[in-house]
Amino acid sequence: xxLNLEELGIAxxxxxxxxxxxxEELDVRGRAVAFGPVLESILxxxxxxxxxxxxxxxxxxxxxxxxxxxxFDGRFTLQTQTEGPVSMLVVDFAxxxxxxxxxxxxxxxxxxxxxxxxxxxxxxxGHGHLAMTIDQGQHMQRYQGLVELDGISLEEVxxxxxxxxxxxxxxxxxxxxxxxxxxxGEGHAKTWTAGGILIQxxxxxxxxxxxxxxxxxxxxxxxxxxxxxxxxxxxxxxFLVDTxxxxxxxxxxxxxxxxxxxxxxxxxxxxxxxxxxxxxxxxSREKIEGVLAGFREDEIADMTVDGKIVVTCEFCxxxxxxxx
Numbered sequence: 001x002x003l004n005l006e007e008l009g010i011a012x013x014x015x016x017x018x019x020x021x022x023x024e025e026l027d028v029r030g031r032a033v034a035f036g037p038v039l040e041s042i043l044x045x046x047x048x049x050x051x052x053x054x055x056x057x058x059x060x061x062x063x064x065x066x067x068x069x070x071x072f073d074g075r076f077t078l079q080t081q082t083e084g085p086v087s088m089l090v091v092d093f094a095x096x097x098x099x100x101x102x103x104x105x106x107x108x109x110x111x112x113x114x115x116x117x118x119x120x121x122x123x124x125x126g127h128g129h130l131a132m133t134i135d136q137g138q139h140m141q142r143y144q145g146l147v148e149l150d151g152i153s154l155e156e157v158x159x160x161x162x163x164x165x166x167x168x169x170x171x172x173x174x175x176x177x178x179x180x181x182x183x184x185g186e187g188h189a190k191t192w193t194a195g196g197i198l199i200q201x202x203x204x205x206x207x208x209x210x211x212x213x214x215x216x217x218x219x220x221x222x223x224x225x226x227x228x229x230x231x232x233x234x235x236x237x238x239f240l241v242d243t244x245x246x247x248x249x250x251x252x253x254x255x256x257x258x259x260x261x262x263x264x265x266x267x268x269x270x271x272x273x274x275x276x277x278x279x280x281x282x283x284s285r286e287k288i289e290g291v292l293a294g295f296r297e298d299e300i301a302d303m304t305v306d307g308k309i310v311v312t313c314e315f316c317x318x319x320x321x322x323x324x
Contacts, residue, residue: 012255013274018068019256020272023199023264026233027208030199031065032256033277034249040191041279042101045317049110051119052086053192056103057176058121058154059091061196063101065172066132066158067093068275075135082149084126085109092315098280100315122151130157162200169201169230171238175249195249197259199241201234208233240264281316288320300324 013019015036022029039060043053059078067076073095080089088104105124113119127150134143145165147157155172162170176194201208208231240263248254248262260269288311292300303309304324311320 010257010271011274012257014255015252016278017274017276018064019260019274020068021260022270022272023237023267024270025267026237026264027201027203028199028233028237029202030197031068032195032197032260033061033064034193034195034252034254034256035061035064035277036191036193036252038099038277038279039194042099043192046102048103048105049107049114051110051114051124052103052105054176055086055121055124056089056091056101057192057194058174059089060099060101061174061176061194062154062158062172063091063093064099064277065196065198067095067099068277070095070134072136074137074140075133077133077135078130079133080125080128080130080149082126082128084124084128085113086124090315092282094280094282097276097278098282099277100279100281102314121153125149125151127151130154130161132161158198169234170198171241172196172198173241173244173249175244175246177246177250179250179252193250193252195256197241197244197249197256199237201231201237203231203233281313281318283313283316283318283320285320289322292322 013034015034016038018031018033020029020031035057039057042060043057046053046056048056059080063076063078066078070076075095076093078089078091081087086103086105089101090103091099091101093099110119110124113123130147130149132145132147136142145161147161147164149157152160155174158172159170162168174194174196176192179191179193180188181191182188244259244263248259257271260271263269292309292311295303300309301324307324309322309324311322312318313320
């Protein structure tokens with residue numbers, strides 16, 4: 001069955017835009033995104049090793065899906081801190097559409113894993129924690145949720161976060177790929193592409209949200225988690241999302257609308273206005289000057305080279321030069 005958006009009067013979300021949707025028959029709401037130029041711009045300026053770029057791309061997709069759910073002007077920040085080869089990822093979203101990202105890593109350890117064919121996201125992250133921070137602006141309390149990283153994927157991180165912090169059944173798929181195109185006289189050109197889909201079970205009846213207990217921890221030996229049979233609607237929705245292939249998330253020719261139609265056309269899917277994403281950094285000369293003003297004289301002296309202080313933004317690589 002073909003999908004003709006023009007006949008339906010729907011404008012395609014296109015690349016670099018999140019499409020919120022609802023499958024009302026299954027009591028499911030969600031968001032889907034396909035990244036293109038914004039992802040290529042962010043990863044291209046950093047020129048990280050391929051495994052690091054791939055991992056950061058997953059974090060960017062996850063942040064795009066979660067950050068655009070903010071109902072107010074604020075910030076959503078995803079940050080990892082671990083003992084793994086990639087010791088830190090930071091992806092920052094500022095409503096309504098600005099996203100930026102960077103990574104800190106040990107190049108030798110990343111190269112060793114890559115040569116051994118073991119540079120998986122789980123191995124690159126290692127053990128530590130991931131923080132998701134929501135900043136609602138001045139005079140409002142910040143909210144932060146932590147998830148332990150113990151050799152799990154970013155997909156599993158999101159599931160655990162919502163299960164334990166929000167008590168909302170959540171399923172998510174992330175995909176990252178490299179697109180090779182032939183340019184006459186220049187050989188092949190490589191660009192990054194990525195996408196993701198997130199669904200949440202939000203029935204009106206609270207009793208339908210019952211979930212199995214988490215591990216009983218230090219309960220008496222032999223104590224087992226209390227098992228609860230999952231709601232049939234949620235089982236169906238999860239099964240459908242689990243069928244999503246990486247190529248459906250990373251192929252620019254497969255729009256988010258085509259994917260949602262493929263998954264939910266039998267139940268009916270309602271589409272909401274797409275929310276665009278932009279590669280934007282919030283650094284400025286004024287902000288950095290304000291930070292420098294807080295340093296002591298001896299600290300300023302340590303930063304000074306040939307009478308000048310040069311500050312480079314970790315996110316966008318912009319350089320700012322100041323007279324000491």
